[in-house]
Amino acid sequence: xxxxxxxxxxxxxxxxxxxxxxxxxxxxxxxxxxxxxxxxxxxxxxxxxxxxxxxxxxxxxxxxxxxxxxxxxxxxxxxxxxxxxxxxxxxxxxxxxxxxxxxxxxxxxxxxxxxxxxxxxxxxxxxxxxxxxxxxxxxxxxxxxxxxxxxxxxxxxxxxxxxxxxxxxxxxxxxxxxxxxxxxxxxxxxxxxxxxx
Amino acid sequence: xxxxxxxxxxxxxxxxxxxxxxxxxxxxxxxxxxxxxxxxxxxxxxxxxxxxxxxxxxxxxxxxxxxxxxxxxxxxxxxxxxxxxxxxxxxxxxxxxxxxxxxxxxxxxxxxxxxxxxxxxxxxxxxxxxxxxxxxxxxxxxxxxxxxxxxxxxxxxxxxxxxxxxxxxxxxxxxxxxxxxxxxxxxxxxxxxxxxxxxxxxxxxxxxxxxxxxxxxxxxxxxxxxxxxxxxxxxxxxxxxxxxxxxx
Numbered sequence: 356x357x358x359x360x361x362x363x364x365x366x367x368x369x370x371x372x373x374x375x376x377x378x379x380x381x382x383x384x385x386x387x388x389x390x391x392x393x394x395x396x397x398x399x400x401x402x403x404x405x406x407x408x409x410x411x412x413x414x415x416x417x418x419x420x421x422x423x424x425x426x427x428x429x430x431x432x433x434x435x436x437x438x439x440x441x442x443x444x445x446x447x448x449x450x451x452x453x454x455x456x457x458x459x460x461x462x463x464x465x466x467x468x469x470x471x472x473x474x475x476x477x478x479x480x481x482x483x484x485x486x487x488x489x490x491x492x493x494x495x496x497x498x499x500x501x502x503x504x505x506x507x508x509x510x511x512x513x514x515x516x517x518x519x520x521x522x523x524x525x526x527x528x529x530x531x532x533x534x535x536x537x538x539x540x541x542x543x544x545x546x547x548x549x550x551x552x
Numbered sequence: 553x554x555x556x557x558x559x560x561x562x563x564x565x566x567x568x569x570x571x572x573x574x575x576x577x578x579x580x581x582x583x584x585x586x587x588x589x590x591x592x593x594x595x596x597x598x599x600x601x602x603x604x605x606x607x608x609x610x611x612x613x614x615x616x617x618x619x620x621x622x623x624x625x626x627x628x629x630x631x632x633x634x635x636x637x638x639x640x641x642x643x644x645x646x647x648x649x650x651x652x653x654x655x656x657x658x659x660x661x662x663x664x665x666x667x668x669x670x671x672x673x674x675x676x677x678x679x680x681x682x683x684x685x686x687x688x689x690x691x692x693x694x695x696x697x698x699x700x701x702x703x704x705x706x707x708x709x710x711x712x713x714x715x716x717x718x719x720x721x722x723x724x725x726x727x728x729x730x731x732x733x734x735x736x737x738x739x740x741x742x743x744x745x746x747x748x749x750x751x752x753x754x755x756x757x758x759x760x761x762x763x764x765x766x767x768x769x770x771x772x773x774x775x776x777x778x779x780x781x782x783x784x785x786x787x788x789x790x791x792x793x794x795x796x797x798x799x800x
Contacts, residue, residue, distance in 0.1 A: 404684065453579055453581065454581060454583035454584045455583060456581035456582050456583040456584065457581075457582055459581070459582070459779065459797035461694075461695055461696070461776075462666040462667075463666075464695060468579075470575070472575075499692060506575070508689045508690075509558075509693070510693050510695060512693070512694070512695040546587070550583070
């Protein structure tokens with residue numbers, strides 16, 4: 356959902372491969388502007404749980420909102436970082452709630468995909484996706500956990516109705532035990548899209 | 553090319569790098585492309601291809617997997633994944649475009665007409681086929697219900713494949729077999745099926761044309777979204793499929 360720039364000679368475009376996890380969105384005829392993606396709830400460096408992991412309780416998944424109301428403005432960059440205790444290496448995790456879209460593989464279906472991508476392997480990612488149609492929640496994926504991974508994805512989909520759709524995602528990342536902070540979580544809405552079936 | 557080239561490094565297994573390409577391409581959906589291309593009516597195939605030539609990931613993968621990135625089709629290494637898995641008999645009834653089947657009478661002409669044809673992807677030497685990589689991202693989701701049937705495909709007759717390795721090849725396909733629709737020009741798959749048995753859309757072409765309206769003589773193409781290296785089989789007489797595994 357990043358900016359798409361005209362570069363080089365006339366007609367030369369950056370490819371959709373420039374699409375990344377940027378949370379800055381632009382308005383167009385059928386896609387409404389939503390500023391920010393995630394309301395990030397995270398620990399500050401140093402505000403750590405015990406590094407051993409024993410007795411540390413995981414953060415629970417945020418509750419899925421009943422209505423798409425977008426909530427407060429959030430920072431442009433919704434990244435989370437955690438630092439390894441001995442080497443100081445940093446893992447950064449980037450969440451993304453993609454545009455709801457007509458599935459190109461399942462005819463007549465509207466789908467929204469939520470992803471978390473990390474720069475290093477983490478212990479576990481719990482991820483949840485929800486789909487809203489003209490406001491109310493219509494589909495909740497439930498939480499999906501992926502262990503020992505650099506990324507996770509979940510989706511919510513329904514049979515297409517001509518409507519304004521919005522996606523929501525939540526995530527909880529559990530870093531390996533030698534990282535501080537050990538747990539980070541967040542949730543938020545993505546861009547709305549008007550879908551013509 | 554930033555997103556494609558920002559994934560696993562050169563030392564990573566090819567399977568990880570292919571998966572990264574799948575993850576990036578699936579983000580380029582009809583709504584996201586409409587948002588980022590707002591105001592852009594169409595692009596030329598030359599411009600689309602020029603940008604793709606700069607992609608390091610495609611170049612690297614092409615050194616060891618040229619058939620997937622730029623062709624030609626390896627007909628003997630095609631894999632079909634049925635979602636959900638189907639009985640062999642139901643599969644044979646299929647879904648093909650050639651004149652023998654009533655589904656040739658389409659209600660709507662589309663780039664990917666629903667319920668018609670068979671979509672396969674090539675089994676690389678050292679990793680899963682791209683379509684299975686894509687599906688695993690959705691494991692457990694009701695949009696691709698389990699079980700999945702993994703079928704190997706065996707050519708049993710002459711395979712006449714139309715290779716699409718570039719946006720230019722895609723434009724030429726539309727020029728030779730055009731069908732006008734409200735969404736733009738799409739391939740006339742019925743006429744196409746009289747000369748060819750399948751179209752092989754290579755990975756570099758997928759990247760070049762995904763979501764783009766390409767300029768054609770007399771109009772623009774309807775946007776296509778393949779996400780992965782794909783072969784679309786339009787003839788029912790050419791390949792035999794055999795179930796090899798069920799993924800539950």
